[in-house]
Amino acid sequence: MEILELENFLPYRLYRLADAVSREFSTIYRERHGLTRPEWRTLSGLGQRGTMTATALGEQSAMHKTKVSRAVAELERRRWLTRTADENDRRVEHLTLTKAGLAAYREMVPLAKxxxxxxxxxxxxxxxxAISDGLAALEGALGKG
Amino acid sequence: MEILELENFLPYRLYRLADAVSREFSTIYRERHGLTRPEWRTLSGLGQRGTMTATALGEQSAMHKTKVSRAVAELERRRWLTRTADENDRRVEHLTLTKAGLAAYREMVPLAKxxxxxxxxxxxxxxxxAISDGLAALEGALGKG
DNA sequence: TTTCGATGGTTACAAATGAAACCAGTTTGG
DNA sequence: CCAAACTGGTTTCATTTGTAACCATCGAAA
Structure with a gap:
């Protein structure tokens, strides 16, 4: 009978590793600031890029738009970011970290590194x-479709 | 100011890739049999190994024990697996695929491959x-702690 | 043996998630 | 100019998930 060896099955290995790493890393920002992963990603995205729209955030970090929406709402509630309406398109809002948000970001970067x-x-x-090249290759392969 | 480049940050890259790959793969068994990921993993684990306990399944596939418990319950409901009590330890149950479960497994293996x-x-x-070596190295590194 | 801490597994409850419907604003084609 | 299709973003609802409490059983140590 034909058998699938899970230990060598790529989707399974990837998921398992990502889960373990991500879970361990998340304890850092969860304990430090009580952030969820989508919130942490939003913070990092804005910290890195300065200003982004919600859609751009979603694309950059592969988050579902409802995740982005909720993360942004929470960070806004904490006064870590502010929204500014776009001049030309009133559907769009530009998100920027506040002083407090930036301070949190600055604190997190060294921990992440x-x-x-x-x-x-x-x-x-x-x-x-090997890891770096391998992941890059896969990213490229998926990007193409 | 010190910045974290998300695109090069290992936990982030891993998670993003795993999510994309796993999500795409999951459509296969979801459409085919309406299986969730924990259910699919349970099926694969048992198909590969023959018989396992719930705890062993959890370790092999890095699933939380409640996930295992629910996946097993569902597969049992479908009559894809049966439980047999352990002779020596009455807390333990050994899980085995039924004919129907095996049939489903056999059908899935080629699709996965x-x-x-x-x-x-x-x-x-x-x-x-590179991917294979890199993942193996990371797996080893995490295993050690 | 009795008691107490671990272990296999389930359940209850709360939080996170995704799909789909939705609102408001924008573009396009007739 | 206007209706229809589309886009940015939010909300609702059902499902999935994790935490913690739980039950039953087991093993070790008093």
């Missing part, structure tokens, strides 16, 4: 290269 | 090697 550094420190240089 | 094959076909041989 440290987390990644520690994770990668467990790998050899060639393994790091 | 085809999906993976098509995905990998978009990569060069060295890219495939």
């Amino acid at each position: 440290a987390f990644e550094r520690e994770l990668l420190a467990k790998l050899s240089a060639s393994e790091r290269a | 085809a999906f993976e094959r098509e995905l990998l076909a978009k990569l060069s041989a060295s890219e495939r090697a």
Whole structure:
């Protein structure tokens, strides 16, 4: 009988790894600020880019638009970001971090980098290269469709 | 100011890829049999191994035990698996696919393999090697803690 | 043996999620 | 100019998920 070896099945391996890594990382910002993952992504997106629309945020971080909508609402409630209406298109709003939002972002960046550094420190240089190249290749393959 | 580049941030890249791949793959078994992901994993685990306990299933596929419990309940409802009490430890139950469960498994395996094959076909041989080695290295790194 | 901490598994409840309907504003084609 | 199709974003509702409490059983130690 034909058998599928889960341990070698790519979708399964990817999901399992991503889940483990992401779960461990999330404890950092959850404990620190009580942020959910969509909220953290929104914060990071805006911190990195400065100003974005909700749609752009969704595309950048592959979040469903309802996730974005709710994350933005929560960050706004905390006064970590503000919305500014677009001049030409009144459906669009431009999101920007406030001082408080920026402060939180600045605090999180080193933690995120440290987390990644520690994770990668467990790998050899060639393994790091392999992961980086492999993921890039897959990203490219999926992008094309 | 120090900035985190999300596109190069490992946890983020992993999650995004896994989500995309897993989501696309899941449409296959969702459309075919109306299976959820935990149910599919349970089916695959049992198909591959023959007989497992719920705890073993959870470990193998990194599923929370409530997920396992519910997936098993559903597959049992469909009469795709049966539970047999352990002789020595009455808390434990051994799960096995029924004829119907096995039939479904046999039908799914080629679809899963085809999906993976098509995905990998978009990569060069060295890219495939990179992904495989990189993931293995990460798996090892996480395993150690 | 009895008691107490672990373990396999289920259940109840709360929070996160996604699909689809929705609102408001915008573009396009007739 | 106006209706129809579309787009940015929100809301509603049903489903999925996780946490924590739970039940039953087991093993070890007093």
